[in-house]
Amino acid sequence: MRFTSTPRGARLARRLVSHRLDEWGHPYGSPLNETVTLIASELAANAVRHGHVPGRDFHVRLTETPEVVRLEVCDTRTERLPASRPPQDPANDESGRGLLLVEALADLWGVVPRNPGKGVWAEVRRSPATDG
Secondary structure, rough: OOOOOOOHHHHHHHHHHHHHHHOOOOOOOOOOHHHHHHHHHHHHHHHHHHHOOOOEEEEEEEOOOOEEEEEEEEEEOOOOOOOOOOOOOOOOOOOOOOOHHHHHHOOEEEEEEEOOOOOEEEEEEOHHHOOO
């Protein structure tokens, strides 16, 4: 799915991820839907805020296997790679907590180079408790 690198694009990405999960049998309000949607919100916001290149969009890929739901958000900014481990004490920062949330919610996450740019991905394990 492709979105404009604007706050509106980030909101639309979040809504479409939640909708797609609902279509796949993970209803709105279920733990898995809420978790993956929150991760999508954070990664899309980061793509807009830190990965924005004028005239270029960001992309969201959502896939599901019997074991995990995987979300990847790609932008075209190559020189702004997020740290694989977010800062440990952002208590005084007014922003910068998005990757802390991703790390807390995802079972795995990371960054991969793309041409052009990068992809930030997160996986959430499926289980009876999260599937809804």
